[in-house]
Amino acid sequence: MHRGLVAGLALSVGTLAVPAAAACPRPTSAGGYAGNGYDDAVVATLDGPNVRVHYTLEGRHAVTGVATAKTVLDVAEEAFTAYAAWGYPLPPSDVTSGCEGGGDARYDVYLVEFSAGDGQTVGESCSPAGGLDRCSSWARVAQNLGSRYGTIEIGARTVVAHELFHAVQYGIVADVPPFWSEGTARPRCGTARGPRRSVRRSRSCRSGFQGSARR
Numbered sequence: 001m002h003r004g005l006v007a008g009l010a011l012s013v014g015t016l017a018v019p020a021a022a023a024c025p026r027p028t029s030a031g032g033y034a035g036n037g038y039d040d041a042v043v044a045t046l047d048g049p050n051v052r053v054h055y056t057l058e059g060r061h062a063v064t065g066v067a068t069a070k071t072v073l074d075v076a077e078e079a080f081t082a083y084a085a086w087g088y089p090l091p092p093s094d095v096t097s098g099c100e101g102g103g104d105a106r107y108d109v110y111l112v113e114f115s116a117g118d119g120q121t122v123g124e125s126c127s128p129a130g131g132l133d134r135c136s137s138w139a140r141v142a143q144n145l146g147s148r149y150g151t152i153e154i155g156a157r158t159v160v161a162h163e164l165f166h167a168v169q170y171g172i173v174a175d176v177p178p179f180w181s182e183g184t185a186r187p188r189c190g191t192a193r194g195p196r197r198s199v200r201r202s203r204s205c206r207s208g209f210q211g212s213a214r215r
Contacts, residue, residue: 024099051076052106075156091171094136097125114142121166
């Protein structure tokens with residue numbers, strides 16, 4: 001699980017960085033993100049008040065069923081509700097970012113085949129605020145969390161809660177040391193209510209830092 005900032009965002013003090021859509025691809029873009037996209041598969045969405053989950057039932061990115069996407073959505077909404085209750089601001093909207101976006105102001109989570117890990121939060125369009133760069137972002141999450149963690153609920157509470165706290169971090173300040181971003185996001189594994197014993201045993205919550213990567 002890690003954070004990554006889209007390369008090529010030119011920031012200037014006092015202005016909003018508005019990259020061309022081609023500079024901030026997503027899994028739904030032509031060519032995908034980092035070469036990993038839905039291609040010709042039919043992509044569906046599930047919406048909550050704050051989150052939109054993108055998924056497909058076709059090809060290599062297929063989830064096992066709509067229930068998988070629904071569990072991810074429920075955990076994501078619960079996590080954002082918890083973070084807001086703790087006083088954290090929710091991530092900035094991507095509506096005015098100049099990027100392709102996910103279709104509306106909701107935070108976008110993409111369920112994809114993901115061999116390099118189980119989740120990543122990608123910072124996208126940044127704007128200066130109070131001397132800091134605040135960024136909109138989106139997350140991609142492995143579509144097979146259920147098989148990786150035993151159940152989809154444990155997988156979602158482990159990975160999705162963690163990645164969405166990275167989204168909160170991006171909304172506060174974009175460029176932070178990995179030890180800080182991971183050290184503060186790691187305790188958010190399993191933040192939402194759920195089988196805490198199983199979550200504590202999961203590798204993402206108990207593992208140490210992996211070099212300098214934001215995982």
